[in-house]
Amino acid sequence: MHEMGIAEQLVKIALDAIPKDIKNPRVETVHLKIGKLASVVEHSLTFCFEIIxxxxxxxxxxxxxxxxxxxxxxxxxxxxxxxxxxxxxxxxCEDGDVEMISGREIEIISLELEDAP
Amino acid sequence: MEIKIQKKVLQVNETEAEKSRKFFRQKNVFVLNMMSSPGSGKTETLCKTLTKLMPGVRVGVIVGDICTTNDADRLVKTGARVTQINTDQFGGDCHLSASLVLDSAEKLGCDDLDLLIVENIGNLVCPAEFDIGEDSRAVVLSVTEGEDKPLKYPLMFRVADVAILNKIDLLPYLDVDRDLAVGNMQKVHPRMPVFEMSAKTEEGYEPWLDWLKLKVFEKTGKGL
Structure with missing residues (x-):
């Protein structure tokens, strides 16, 4: 439900990461890491990302x-x-004190830019 | 060409949450983030909690709703200081963000408070994802919602530090297995304290109040 906000942050972080000296940059791929327990619906995120x-x-x-x-x-x-x-x-032990190690990530890992013509 | 980034997408909120945590530490106030689905009885639970805690514990409340000030109107009658956030002015958000909570806490004023309760927007999904700089998270589940909700919304019950099973006065009229509801919460979060209560009849309130007072005291040295 909050994928629009996540897409906004995502686009902001990605745009900030593109070096300013690249003329007309075009990003081909954004690599993300999303934990299975993070409340992010993949197709909602893709839809929101397209809009933003x-x-x-x-x-x-x-x-x-x-x-x-x-x-x-x-x-x-x-x-x-x-x-x-x-x-x-x-x-x-059934009654153990359980902590999470992974599964809640919402991270942007890298961008792939189109090679300059 | 590849550009490495390696950043948390919600970093902005996390940075704000750290700022809030620092603010609350300076003010020496314990902050409880209360979450649940709409209609679980959060506001009624809170009204009774406030009445029973005050004046021994000085409580302020931030109420989040998409629309209306109905909850704030009910809570203010307890004598607590209350401020309302309506997220429709900010795009109808489904959760409270750390920066909204900090702004409201500053407006509310925390100097003379021991406990600040944030009643989050009724929703079992999104609020679980957003740290607001709280010290503890409570989730309220009412028996009318069914026993399986903890299994359907595991993140919420995973991030909660404590749970309330509310509306137990309705159990005689429902085909709900109370032990199964509690068991399901503890399947998702083993060892999480669960308080079975009725905000309406006030049955089962003492253990919840004791837990809350102890938490406030542990952080602030006040309220016991």
């Missing part, structure tokens, strides 16, 4: 999203594992 990036060097850019698995660690028994559903209970 209009008339900027990012206009034709494709979002390449690397999905990050949800990994957790049980502080009680030191077991680490990947969570694939909504259950975060430690499979070994």
């Amino acid at each position: 990036s209009k008339d900027t060097p990012l206009e034709k850019a494709r979002l390449e999203i690397d999905s990050v698995p949800v990994k957790v660690h049980c502080k009680s028994c030191d077991h680490s594992w990947e969570v694939t559903g909504p259950v975060f209970q430690c499979p070994f």
